Amino acid sequence: MPKEDRKILFVVVATGISSVVTQLLLIREFLALFQGNEFVIALILFNWLLLGGTGTWLARQAGNRRLPGTRQLGRLTVALAGLTPLLFFSVRGLRDLFFIHGTSVGFYQTWAYTFCTMAPYCLLVGFLLPYSLFVLRAGHPGYSSTFVYMTDNLGDVLGGALFSFALVYLVTPLQAVLIANLPLLALGWYLFPRDSRCKPSTLLVIFAVFILLMSGVVLERQTLTSSEAELVHYQESRFGRITVFKNQGQYTLFSNGAPILSxxxxxxxxxxxxxxxxxxxxxxxxxxxxxxxxxxxxxxxxxxxxxxxxxxxxxxxxxxxxxxxxxxxxxxxxxxxxxxxxxxxxxxxxxxxxxxxxxxxxxxxxxxxxxxxxxxxxxxxxxxxxxxxxxxxxxxxxxxxxxxxxxxxxxxxxxxxxxxxxxxxxxxxxxxxxxxxxxxxxxxxxxxxxxxxxxxxxxxxxxxxxxxxxxxxxxxxxxxxNQDETPRLMRIMFAQWFAKFTTSPAWFVTLLSIAIALYLSRLRREEFLLFTSGAIIMGCEILVIFAFQIFFGYIYLEIGLIITVFLAGLLPGAWLGNRLHKHGRRVLPVTDLALILLLIVFILVLQQGGYRLPIIFYLAFGFTVSLVCGCQFPMALSLLGDDNQAAARAFSADLVGAACGTLVTSVVLIPYLGLYQASLCLIGLKSLSLLLVVTSHEP
Structure with missing residues (x-):
């Protein structure tokens, strides 16, 4: 493999590590800022995936206008490393600027705040993966998009494992940002042409980004202080953020942003x-x-x-x-x-x-x-x-x-x-x-x-x-x-969230439904399959997260592990799909059927007593679902043509589907229908995909 290609692939891995660590840190960050629950987690993941899909679409447009190069990729990579600490500074610093300190925030305000603060970072993350492929194909027109997809998955898994087994136990959020982004910064600099790496302008930019990353570590505590009380204790535990504020001799203990003891x-x-x-x-x-x-x-x-x-x-x-x-x-x-x-x-x-x-x-x-x-x-x-x-x-x-x-x-x-x-x-x-x-x-x-x-x-x-x-x-x-599997109290709490701010989810649901319908009308069958697979994998991830919450209760510790497991299956799945891509027309219906059967098994086993099942069952289910979904990507991409346009459309369909699956499953299906009926709805979606693939008469 040429040295230049190896450098680009290392950047893809480093981007995956950085983005997943950032995503998991952001979830904890927003939970602490908005005293959040699973609905806030869903909004974060929805915005992340939707913005990532939009960034992928923008990469397709950029690839049409100018020839991608390693210099541009290096600049974008360095920019991503610099955006990460700025993202956390803005998330922490702007909250009290837009909302009254200490007050609760409604659904639409939470959605808008998370969307706007995350947008620059997520758009760039979504842009970089297909753009990296375009740079590779500029020198090797037939370069495998599946291999880039697998490389990205490897970075995602490493990032999830790094967070779940090390960072969450050992360091604070902005220390984790530094650790996850230093390799990305170094590799971005290494992508610059040899004759420009040591130019003063280049070194000045690299040094400025490094200072940004270091400033997060130095200013970590200051970003959490309040003008109304003195921060006397700050700690990141495995289960969330612990802070103690002192005001007029009174101590108040906060857990993930919510006051619990005074x-x-x-x-x-x-x-x-x-x-x-x-x-x-x-x-x-x-x-x-x-x-x-x-x-x-x-x-x-x-x-x-x-x-x-x-x-x-x-x-x-x-x-x-x-x-x-x-x-x-x-x-x-x-x-x-x-x-x-x-x-x-x-x-x-x-x-x-x-x-x-x-x-x-x-x-x-x-x-x-x-x-x-x-x-x-x-x-x-x-x-x-x-x-x-x-x-x-x-x-x-x-x-x-x-x-x-x-x-x-x-x-x-x-x-x-x-x-x-x-x-x-x-x-x-x-x-x-x-x-x-x-x-x-x-x-x-x-x-x-x-x-x-x-x-x-x-x-x-x-x-x-x-x-x-x-x-x-x-x-x-x-x-x-009120049942574990049918949380009727949660449904009322969700409705109260809107009623408290005299709003309704109707506008959001209506506009989202129209946007999804318009988007789906432009998809080919293979893209629709990837859309549904993205929705299924994230829908199943939400099911497992909520099942963990119901049966075990300590989701804030385990969420990194769950996300990592759901990412881990994509890599071997993509490898298997790449081996079978010549038989994609016959194998894709089988994989859709496999996903349907997995969900049926999930329902039946949970009905027999989900609270008695070991944790490994839920992790194995997540790994298997992601393996099957990962297997579908190379085969569907092969049927789409596997050129730059097809690759960008495939990446985008997968991410947009994942965004929709996250939001609909967590905000609508589980609170209003329960775990079992939510699973049946996902089965119905995959059955539609199976029907379209089976009835396709394209050669």
């Missing part, structure tokens, strides 16, 4: 602890799933024999105790494990299980408000034990979406407990037990000799028998239950 939470601490524990004759063994400041001190007033405190992230629990946001008490056991996983494995029985989690705005949180969780919690309670959890409170009027959520939860938990009491305090607290529940909580506390300043002062004025009776009477008995 030194002034006394009222919430008293409600959360005393509402359930006052119902018990004796509170000896207590399980806390998450906590707020002051909660452990309130638990200690009952002199329990054992208190198990569950916190998934070890770094998070360490910070909680370091800043006295939580105080250690006698007989406390700190357990760094997922709450559902602990309950499924422990043999301990508890007098009280207190779930102190926010409303289910993510699938990870939703797992603690489903039928299966309530059954699991019931199995770990003593005969007279009590389960407690809460939702957002209300004043005198309860909005319809909130009433629907409370009704769904009531109907879900009522299948497992004989008595359920809703107390409308600062939060609406659910008390669930097989023993009779009482509302005279201040009297019970006085009888036990327990002092609770907030409850004794405000309970009888705020939580009257009339309010309790009214709330329990207006619940909608016909509402369905």
């Amino acid at each position: 030194t002034q939470n006394q009222s919430i601490a008293e409600e959360t602890i005393h509402f359930p524990l006052s119902q018990l004759q004796k509170a000896e063994n207590i399980l806390l799933i998450s906590a707020v400041s002051g909660m452990l001190a309130e638990v200690d007033k009952y002199r329990p024999a054992q208190v198990d405190y569950l916190e998934l992230d070890p770094a998070m629990s360490k910070v909680q105790f370091s800043f006295d946001l939580l105080q250690k008490i006698p007989h406390l056991t700190l357990i760094n494990q997922d709450g559902r996983l602990w309950l499924s494995r422990t043999n301990r029985s508890y007098d009280a299980i207190i779930v102190n989690l926010s409303e289910p705005e993510t699938f990870q949180t939703n797992r603690f408000f489903t039928d299966r969780f309530f059954a699991l919690a019931k199995s770990r309670l003593t005969p007279d034990g009590i389960l407690s959890f809460s939702m957002a409170g209300f004043d005198n009027y309860i909005a319809e979406p909130q009433l629907q959520k409370l009704s769904i939860l009531y109907n879900t938990v009522s299948g497992h407990f004989k008595h359920i009491l809703l107390l409308p305090g600062q939060n609406t607290v659910f008390l669930c037990s097989d023993q009779t529940l009482a509302t005279d909580i201040p009297a019970r506390l006085r009888k036990k000799g327990i002092k609770a300043d907030y409850i004794n002062g405000y309970y009888e004025g705020d939580i009257t028998d009339e309010r309790i009776k009214q709330l329990n009477n207006i619940l909608i008995k016909a509402m369905p239950t």
Whole structure:
């Protein structure tokens, strides 16, 4: 292989490494900035893929106008390395410029912000892959586009592995940006002609980009500071970003941008602890799933024999105790494990299980408000034990979406407990037990000799028998239950996101549907096949991400691994497809059928008990799906003609399909239909592709 070709292929690999590391870092970044959930992940991936597909289309236009060369490729590569730190500076710095600090942001604002900040980088990433192929073909007209595709996949896999197994554990985001982009910068410089590499102008540009990359490392902490509070602690754990801010002597702990603990939470601490524990004759063994400041001190007033405190992230629990946001008490056991996983494995029985989690705005949180969780919690309670959890409170009027959520939860938990009491305090607290529940909580506390300043002062004025009776009477008995695989609470939370900002997804869905229809009308059958394969692979990736979230709960740690596995299958798949490309007309229908069968198997296995399956099943499914999709690309490209135009159109169809599959699966199919029906819709899409390929009469 000529030396010049090797240099270009090394650039393709380095671009793949840099882009995947950047993508995974961006997901965590936007989750922290927008207190995000899976819908935000979907928007990021949608924008990334759509912009990448647009960049690929632009490369096709550029390739028609002038002969590509290594000098131009080198300049673009250096520009990409320089854009990466600028991308993160803009993402962090512009958020408070466009939106009020500390406020939540709506769907359209989130989409527009992520789209605009990511656009320069993603367009260039999408441009570089086909442009690299055009440069190679300028010297070797018959150069294999499949080989470039495989080389890019190799870089993607290496980038995913580097992030998942090293960077996420060892360095901060902007340190990771430096590590991932230094090779890209060096290789871009090496692409310059020998006589211009050491020119002052060239060295000045390279040095400027290097300074940009280094400045990210130096200014990392400053990019996270707030004008309203002092940043006293910053840490990137495996599970996300941990920050502690100090304002007027008060400490507030943030996890992925969301405030979760403050030194002034006394009222919430008293409600959360005393509402359930006052119902018990004796509170000896207590399980806390998450906590707020002051909660452990309130638990200690009952002199329990054992208190198990569950916190998934070890770094998070360490910070909680370091800043006295939580105080250690006698007989406390700190357990760094997922709450559902602990309950499924422990043999301990508890007098009280207190779930102190926010409303289910993510699938990870939703797992603690489903039928299966309530059954699991019931199995770990003593005969007279009590389960407690809460939702957002209300004043005198309860909005319809909130009433629907409370009704769904009531109907879900009522299948497992004989008595359920809703107390409308600062939060609406659910008390669930097989023993009779009482509302005279201040009297019970006085009888036990327990002092609770907030409850004794405000309970009888705020939580009257009339309010309790009214709330329990207006619940909608016909509402369905909340299931792991059919997260009905998530559907309402998504609708509330729009209602909060008086917007509707209708405009977005309508415009997107029109754009997709116009795009599809211009595709050949083989391009449509690649479009559907892109949609399938990303749809399946979203299915696996959401299934992980549902059954295991720690998606922020595993998302890099999942994405890496879905990328890893493309490389051997493309190699196999390249070997079979002469038989593409016969083999393509077989691969479409294989994807349909894989999805059918996925549905059947999940129905038999997805929560009992090992993690390796989901990873193997992802690898196999990507292998089959990777196999299709060379065969479809061969049928398209494999010239520069065909290669750019194929890359573009694959990326645009992936963008659509990401958004539709995560925002529409799973929240509104559930995992199984979402899988059936993907099967329907691939069946249409199979039908078109089978009925094709082109030679």
